[in-house]
Amino acid sequence: MKYYSYFPGCSAESTGRGLGLSAEAIAKPLDMELVEIEDWNCCGSTPYGSLDEEGALVVAARNLALAEKMGFDLVTPCSSCYVTLSKANRNLHDHPALLKKVNEALAVAGLEYKGTLRVRHLVDVLVNDITPDFIAARLKKPLRGLKVAPYYGCQLVRPDYGLDDTEQPVTLDKLVAATGAEAVDFPLKVRCCGGSLMLSEEASTLGLINKLLKSAADSDAQCIATACPLCQTNLDAYQSRVNSVFRTSFNVPVLFITQLIGLALGVDEKSLGLDANIVAIPSVILGSSEATPKNPSPDTRPEAKIPPIPTSVNIEGSVRRGSI
C-alpha cells in the first residue's frame, strides 16, 4: 500500500465531480491510500496570482504546511492545483528569505512550512509509482479495441515540473494503453482549451475547443481522455455550444483518465461519477468488457500500442498577428 497526502481541489467537489470520485474509486484496487489533507483550502489557481501574486503564495503555503505534517508526498488530480502548488513550493524552496516571511504569517495559525514536501500530479503517481504494468495486471474489463485521444492540455505538462515532455508528452498515452485501449495520434493533445477564460472570453475560446474536437474526431478517436477538470468541463459541457456556434455535430464523450482506468478495473459507473458526464458515454465504452474474456491473463493480453509521436509540432491552435 502506498500512502499520499491527497489534495482534491475545489472542482473535485463540483464541476470536476467525475474526477474526484474516480480518483478515489481507483485508489483501492491500485493499492493507493489517498489521505485527504484535513481542512485544505483552495490552491488559489491562476486568478489569485493574477490579482495578488504574493498573497497567492501564502494561500498555497497553508496547504503545503498542512500536507507536510502528514509526511507523505502531496498528490492532486487537478492540473491547475498541481501547477499552483508546485510553483509556490519551488519559490519557497528556492528563496529562504521568502519562506521566512511566509512562516511568520503561517505562525498566526500555528503552522510552519519547512520546505520538504514533494508536490505531485496523480498522473505522475499512476505512471511512476503504481506503473502502467501494474494497472494492466489488475484489469478486469480491458478496453480492447477502444480508440482514445489522450488530451494533456496545458498545466499537466507546462511550465515544466518534470512530469513529461512539454510538447510531446507520453504519460497519458501510457495510461490509456494500460487499460487495453489504443491511444490514437492526437496532434493537438497539448493545445489549450481556453481554461477559465471560457467564462469571460467565450468568443475566442470556443474556437480553441472546436479545433480540439475536430482534431480528436479526425484521429478516429471514440472518446477523449483528460486529466484536467477544466479541460473536461470545457470539452464536455461546451460541446453543444460549439455545435450550435460552428454548425458542427460533434458527439465526442470526454472522460477523465481515472474514469477510463476505473472502467477497465471493473469499478462500477456510479463510483466513477460517470453520471456527471454531459456528452453521453456509449455502451461501446461502458461495455467494452462484453467481447472480452472475464479474467484475461495479463500475459496473453495483446500489447496495446503507443502511437508514434508526431515529428512536427502542430501549432494550429495559435493565431499569428500580421506583425509580431
Next chain:
Amino acid sequence: MKAEMKTFLDEVRETPGGEHVLACIQCGTCTGSCPMAARMEHAPRQTIAMVRAGLRDEVLSSNSMWFCLSCYTCTVRCPRGVHPTELAHALESLASQHGYRVEKTLTPRLYRSFVDSIEANGRVHELGMMVKYYMGAGPLSAMRLWKVGLQLFLHKRLPVRPTRIKGRDDLARILKKYREVRSNG
C-alpha cells in the same frame, strides 16, 4: 512614495514573475506561440517592448495580459527564459493593485469573483462565483450560457451550497499578517 521614484521597468522586475524581462531579445516566439495574441491590444512581444520603454499607463490599462490563458506555451518555448506567462500575471497583479480600469475584457471581473469566493469560503464555490460574475458582466452573456449552466446543474456539477472550511478565519489572519510582514520589508 517610493513607487514614484523608481521606473516602471524596476517596478515590473521587482514583482514576482517580472524578474526576467530584460533577457528578452524580441524574437517573437511568444507571440507566435500564443493562442490569444490576435485578441490582445498588444501581443506578448510588443508588451515586453512597452514595459522596457516605460509605457506604464499604456501597459497597465491594456487588456493584453488579461487574455493570457496560462497555457505556458510561450514559457517553454522562450529561448531566453523570460517566462512571459509569469510576466503576464505580474502585470495583471500590478494593474489590479494600482486600480487600473481595463476595458474590453471581462477577465478581471471573473478573477475578482473567484478570489472573493476563496476569501469567503476558503474554497471556490463555483455556482456562487459564476452568479456573482454574471451579475456584473451583464445578463446577455449569462443568457448565452444558460443551457451550459443548466446541463452542469442537472449533472450535479454545480452544488448550491458552498463548502466552507473550518480554517477560513485562519486563512484571513495568515493573509493579513503576510501583508504586514511584506510591507515592513
